[in-house]
Amino acid sequence: MAINHKRRLLLAGAGAGGLAITAAAVIAQTQERVIKVVAKKFDFTPGEIRLKKNQPVTLELTTLDVVMGFALPDFGVRADILPGTTARIRFTPDKVGQFPFHCDIFCGSGHESMTGTVIVT
Numbered sequence: 001m002a003i004n005h006k007r008r009l010l011l012a013g014a015g016a017g018g019l020a021i022t023a024a025a026v027i028a029q030t031q032e033r034v035i036k037v038v039a040k041k042f043d044f045t046p047g048e049i050r051l052k053k054n055q056p057v058t059l060e061l062t063t064l065d066v067v068m069g070f071a072l073p074d075f076g077v078r079a080d081i082l083p084g085t086t087a088r089i090r091f092t093p094d095k096v097g098q099f100p101f102h103c104d105i106f107c108g109s110g111h112e113s114m115t116g117t118v119i120v121t
Helices: 002-030
Strands: 033-040 043-045 048-051 057-063 068-072 077-081 087-091 097-102 115-120
Touching: 033 048, 033 068, 057 068, 057 077, 077 087
Parallel strands: 033 057, 048 115
Antiparallel strands: 033 043, 057 087, 068 077, 068 097, 097 115
8 A cells, every 4th residue: 555655646746747847848938039129211120030930029119210110911010110119019920931021101212121021930
């Protein structure tokens, strides 16, 4: 009887340890990244944003000069970026590939070249 009790305790402890390891792995995989993006005539910095599929991300968007827009159509993401404020966009990329983003509020001559790429692996 004592051996059976010890065996059950040992199995219960091993199961709990396995759950803790699994939970830690899931939390690590879904931990949200925060990426700061600065918009200025006629540039986004960074112009290339690398993300992992299914990892939540928050883009913190600021502008140094005039009202800008940020559009990432492949993920249904867009925001107005106002001087003196931070626009936050939270999303989870659910597909792999290269996806263009752009300024969608006219900000002067050169506006059409204000683009960048999100790369999801």
